[in-house]
């Protein structure tokens with residue numbers, strides 16, 4: 001069983017990606033042994049009509065993959081009526097996971113609106129994915145350079161919301177070590193491996209953070225899905241740790257919602 | 258486990274980083290454990306530590322000695338390139354004699370101390386080519402700004418037109434590979450090294466389409482990068498199996514064969 005917590009529907013705005021239509025996406029996920037995929041939408045990064053983005057995400061997840069895809073709703077608190085989007089994610093779509101792109105949406109994590117969003121997410125019992133980046137900053141489009149999200153304010157905020165469930169995505173490259181350790185210690189913050197680098201990345205990350213806080217994520221189809229799969233082979237993990245990362249931790253997070 | 262059947266894997270781009278050994282012997286042994294797990298057969302190492310972007314001759318000699326030391330126990334699996342600094346042309350030429358003509362190294366690595374469009378580096382290119390050494394030039398194209406002395410793929414294209422008969426490697430494909438591939442596509446003597454950037458899908462497909470599989474070389478840039486993210490670029494690409502074989506190992510083997518033969522190194 002493999003749960004991939006970082007999958008993306010629709011189109012990346014700056015290039016066509018292999019497998020960026022849902023039928024192909026699902027075929028490749030299955031061929032790669034993925035049994036469950038948490039699927040957000042690239043449209044959530046730049047679109048303003050997030051209600052329709054989230055509806056399309058749900059429709060794709062219902063139409064393709066026979067339950068393989070678990071829809072993830074995009075929320076942008078800089079938009080009017082963002083709380084309506086959150087309400088609809090829960091009431092209309094039965095979503096359990098939402099995704100934020102603070103840097104692309106134009107706010108920092110010490111902005112009061114983020115604290116408000118987090119409070120609401122706790123009330124609704126959402127898992128909150130925060131994407132720290134979408135692409136290596138060195139290769140951004142020249143007219144659209146977006147700095148990585150600074151995760152520093154997160155520790156204090158989750159301490160104020162002891163029931164929050166945060167999953168940092170696209171964060172393992174660039175997140176400073178001490179920040180990673182302090183966030184993992186809160187017990188409310190988890191991470192996924194898509195951007196984890198260096199030889200033996202996973203086994204080395206587990207020297208810093210508990211295995212319960214690390215999940216399998218590929219950032220497919222932006223990244224070749226083989227990257228995350230191979231990382232699980234490059235590290236010597238044993239079956240307990242490897243099952244936890246591949247599936248157990250994601251299942252537990254979802255069961256708590 | 259993901260593996261391309263029978264593909265021999267030669268890794269163009271390895272450093273002694275990412276592991277905690279005190280000596281270079283300890284570090285290469287630690288890295289080989291990961292190489293074994295990922296079925297990487299042969300590895301090319303260059304530069305020692307700590308990183309030095311503009312090393313004086315004593316420093317690049319010291320770093321090349323680290324590489325030479327590392328190879329002593331791994332002659333069946335590891336190769337080395339000499340790290341040179343083209344700000345010191347005379348000393349770089351002497352280092353080529355010491356490490357390649359009269360030593361075990363089989364190529365050169367040029368990093369970020371001087372842009373390769375500068376004609377002053379031509380003597381280094383010429384002498385390495387005479388010895389049939391492999392020439393690896395780092396290139397990046399950062400929208401956030403290169404170092405002033407850091408080469409871009411366009412710089413390498415200029416170098417390539419001055420030396421149309423010398424095989425050259427465009428390191429990292431400029432990082433921004435969509436631009437990097439285009440910058441060198443009309444220079445058939447340039448191959449690309451695909452290592453040291455994120456495993457962004459579509460990279461190797463575009464490279465095969467524009468350059469042909471023969472001009473693409475797998476390399477990782479370990480230990481700062483993983484083998485996994487870099488192998489994934491080839492394993493995951495939607496290209497023929499034969500193309501994957503070329504990229505993973507055959508192309509580099511072909512490129513190195515002349516100097517290995519000249520040095521009577523048996524494979």
Ligand SMILES: [Zn+2]
Nearest residue numbers: 270272453478
């Ligand atoms: Zn390197």
